[in-house]
Amino acid sequence: MDLLERYLQSIRTFLPRKAQDDILRELSENILSQMEEKEAELGRPLTEAEQEEVIKQHGHPIVVAARYGRRQYLIGPGLFPIYWLTLKIALLAALAVRFIVAIVTVLVSADPVHQILPALLAVPLVVIPVFAWITVAFVAFEFFSPRVNLRCITKWSPRSLPALVKRSDVIPRADSVAQIIMGSAFVIWWQCIPAAPYLLFGPAAAAIGLGPVWTRLHWPIILLALAGIVLASVNLSSPHWTAARTRVRLALRAAGFVLVVILVRAGNWIVMVDGVGDPARYNALQIVNQISFYCLVCALVIMGLQLAWECVNQFRDPLSPRAQRWYALRRS
Amino acid sequence: MNDDLFENLRLELRRGCLILAVLAQLRAEHYGYTLRKALADDGMAIDEGTLYPLLRRLETQGLLVSEWREQDKRNKRFYRVSAAGAQILEQLLREWRSINSSLDRILSSGEEIRETDQISSARKTATVSNVEA
Numbered sequence: 001m002d003l004l005e006r007y008l009q010s011i012r013t014f015l016p017r018k019a020q021d022d023i024l025r026e027l028s029e030n031i032l033s034q035m036e037e038k039e040a041e042l043g044r045p046l047t048e049a050e051q052e053e054v055i056k057q058h059g060h061p062i063v064v065a066a067r068y069g070r071r072q073y074l075i076g077p078g079l080f081p082i083y084w085l086t087l088k089i090a091l092l093a094a095l096a097v098r099f100i101v102a103i104v105t106v107l108v109s110a111d112p113v114h115q116i117l118p119a120l121l122a123v124p125l126v127v128i129p130v131f132a133w134i135t136v137a138f139v140a141f142e143f144f145s146p147r148v149n150l151r152c153i154t155k156w157s158p159r160s161l162p163a164l165v166k167r168s169d170v171i172p173r174a175d176s177v178a179q180i181i182m183g184s185a186f187v188i189w190w191q192c193i194p195a196a197p198y199l200l201f202g203p204a205a206a207a208i209g210l211g212p213v214w215t216r217l218h219w220p221i222i223l224l225a226l227a228g229i230v231l232a233s234v235n236l237s238s239p240h241w242t243a244a245r246t247r248v249r250l251a252l253r254a255a256g257f258v259l260v261v262i263l264v265r266a267g268n269w270i271v272m273v274d275g276v277g278d279p280a281r282y283n284a285l286q287i288v289n290q291i292s293f294y295c296l297v298c299a300l301v302i303m304g305l306q307l308a309w310e311c312v313n314q315f316r317d318p319l320s321p322r323a324q325r326w327y328a329l330r331r332s
Numbered sequence: 333m334n335d336d337l338f339e340n341l342r343l344e345l346r347r348g349c350l351i352l353a354v355l356a357q358l359r360a361e362h363y364g365y366t367l368r369k370a371l372a373d374d375g376m377a378i379d380e381g382t383l384y385p386l387l388r389r390l391e392t393q394g395l396l397v398s399e400w401r402e403q404d405k406r407n408k409r410f411y412r413v414s415a416a417g418a419q420i421l422e423q424l425l426r427e428w429r430s431i432n433s434s435l436d437r438i439l440s441s442g443e444e445i446r447e448t449d450q451i452s453s454a455r456k457t458a459t460v461s462n463v464e465a
Contacts, residue, residue: 033365
């Protein structure tokens with residue numbers, strides 16, 4: 001019976017101290033009864049292999065001991081949906097905050113190009129502590145849950161639920177995430193350009209650079225992009241258009257339009273780094289500025305039409321079915 | 333995939349019935365091994381790893397009582413249903429019978445609908461054949 005004793009000894013390791021003797025005594029008796037019956041059937045003592053087979057039927061010591069445990073889970077099925085939702089919200093919020101901190105670090109840094117990588121690499125590190133703390137809090141809650149009343153689950157009314165949102169007002173979360181990522185990438189890139197013009201001009205950065213108007217508009221452009229990121233973040237947390245947010249979006253479009261108007265009027269968008277020099281270089285610069293002009297005018301026309309269309313819909317009826325159809329069409 | 337799904341659903345269906353079967357079987361006294369055998373003989377096989385912890389849980393809940401007693405020169409723990417357990421067993425049996433009869437009604441009404449559908453489709457076929465003739 002060496003095998004049986006070794007089996008029981010292994011189970012003992014994983015059992016609660018108070019119940020060890022009682023459980024093992026009973027388990028031992030049941031296994032012995034099973035073996036005795038088999039011996040009676042065969043008319044001879046069991047071989048070691050046959051004993052092993054009987055013992056194996058009972059399961060691995062850890063599994064057997066676990067079944068005697070009072071709790072088989074850290075967070076029960078009743079609490080798990082709330083835990084999962086809280087975890088998602090907390091992770092999203094922590095990542096957003098850490099991401100904003102990373103962007104601000106790059107923006108205020110004297111050497112933004114070399115700050116980008118460490119700042120962005122630090123963002124995912126926030127996931128582990130948030131996951132750990134939320135999980136620990138819910139495990140504790142599950143442990144004390146018979147004594148704690150979760151008011152938001154037990155005391156609720158259909159009247160306190162959010163108002164009905166029309167399908168056409170829904171903002172896909174993927175859109176908001178894409179806007180946040182693209183907006184942040186733009187802000188970092190734009191902030192790095194004064195220190196590293198090759199990010200815009202490539203090898204030509206040795207000869208050409210941005211004109212003075214871009215320096216004047218550097219921070220307004222960044223602020224506008226940041227405002228877009230904030231709006232996308234709000235949309236991510238509450239993914240449907242409201243009248244207030246539609247107006248904010250209109251205001252951002254109007255501000256963007258004004259910036260492009262200022263740019264178009266300024267001229268000299270691209271300049272030579274070390275003066276104009278010979279006539280051939282002057283002509284090339286003129287061509288580049290001419291192309292810049294046409295691009296800016298095209299952008300101005302498109303933005304103007306977009307703004308006018310949104311203004312018409314906004315002031316006619318902020319959430320009219322027509323405006324909603326248009327938003328839905330534009331999104332699709 | 334279907335086999336896994338069936339197995340999961342089968343285990344879910346059995347889980348509640350096992351408690352009922354154990355309580356019912358323990359109206360007569362048994363120790364763990366003979367209880368398992370008695371259940372298996374009546375068609376309700378249950379593995380040791382499930383049965384023994386279940387017995388302890390039911391005892392903790394006051395539905396079973398147990399005592400160590402010598403039999404065949406060895407000490408064994410004998411279980412039987414307690415007074416509270418017997419009461420709960422009656423309630424559970426009433427519930428189980430009610431569920432069973434509801435399920436029978438649902439299944440028989442499903443059969444009736446199917447038969448009606450078969451009759452009406454047979455009639456349609458017959459009408460079409462007559463018109464063609």
